[in-house]
Amino acid sequence: MKYRKIIYIPALLLSLASCRKLLEVKETDLLTDQLALKTVANNESGVIGAYAGLGTEMGILLNAxxxxxxxxxEFYNSATVHEWQYSSTDVTIRDNFTAVNPYYRVVDRVNRVLQALPGADSTRLTDTQAFRSRLRGEALFLRAFCHFEVFRYYCNNYHADSLAMPYISQYRPDLPAMPRIKMGAYFEQLQADLTECKNLVPxxxxxVGRANKIAVAGLQARVALFMKRWDDAITYSTEYISALPLATSASFPGIWTDANNDEIxxxxxxxxxxxxxxxxLFRAVSTVVGGKTTxxxxxxxxxDTLWNSYDTAKDVxxxxxxxxxxxxxDAARPSHLVAKYAGGAYTTATENVADNKILRTAEMYLIRAEAKAESAASDLGGAAADINALRAARIADYAPIGAYGSKELAIADIMRERFKELAYEGFRFWDLRRKGMPVTRKASDAPTTDESSRVLPTGNFRFVLPIPNAEIQANKLMLQNPGYAN
Known part of the structure; x- marks a missing residue:
């Protein structure tokens, strides 16, 4: 036994020495931030990767x-969501409407760029200070955009002392638990990002796939609308409108076939x-069966509510x-299709493929009209003028209206116009919450005869989505929204 111990001890020491050498071998294929973002060109790739991570399809579907x-x-697989019965553990919420992961992932990407960019090496003649500044501006725009989207999913109407979400303004490789902060502080950081980036982007x-000054003005107008900063909303929407006019009735359809970028x-x-x-999001692609398109x-x-709200003959x-x-x-199937993102012809590779329009002039007219009606000056004539301008560009032989008789009449009309103009662009549900209005469906649109699937009352807690249960478990400082349990 003693002889064996004498043999084992040197063997053990030799083994430990070998392990130590293995531990000291430097990793040769590890791509750290210092390497991945070493050059200005690398940082531009990082910004482009952040754009690639953006998606508004989730917001389009949710609001619809x-x-x-x-x-x-014909395929009803989202009953709990459509009928407002979702919880923090709902499968559809978990899989389809979880804004935490996608938007904070983009924030993480741009924060890495913002940290690395000042010390990045210049390897091209185009790597000027102006170009570095542009990349910084784009990163700040994306950070503000993502935080605003997270707010719309998980926060109630703006009040400085109400809870927002964490605002992540620097790269944190240690992924610390972060608490929700007050909306006042949250929007102070968001607005600061937009103010700085506006002086940096072209x-x-x-x-129009990358940030520019007009896009920043548009996002500033949208943020001001949610904050009820009416004068700011008028200023920023006017800035956008002055730079980009409304599409004509002839060019408007081309926006949705990607034939032009009018208003965008x-x-x-x-x-x-x-x-x-x-x-x-609305229908599966078609196929050819037996020589016929199916x-x-x-x-x-x-x-039916939305379909019947238009003048089908005159409204473009x-x-x-x-x-x-x-x-x-002809096949006795329901036929009232959402065609806004129809893309190319049936059975082609581009069927259902269309760009997602994020900021366009029509929204700015509607923001300005609402802000004029809601402002202390209550410019009801100005609000009507903006609605008239929008409708005249969309409806043949349109007869303009005069000044609204009251703020309430103005807001009701503006909300009707937002419903029609911005349909399937990711606004409706959040608009109703923002204005303290219920969701009210016609009997023909309701999934059941139960009143609970036809009306979501004003102020119902389900106007704000639950923080996903996985996020609550991962972040011990995260507070769940009222009405939901984990």
Missing amino acids: ILSDEVKKG NSLAD AFELKRSASLGAKTGS MGTITWLAS RFKAYFKDEKLLS
């Missing part, structure tokens, strides 16, 4: 099915090669947004 924009189609619309200061590009099919499953139909928006598909009606 939680409001009165759609009715159930004043050009040559590439910022959009997210989508392509068939990446499998990005926004139109598939439409795919219709997941969501246009609601109706044909741009909807289609009564004969292939479906």
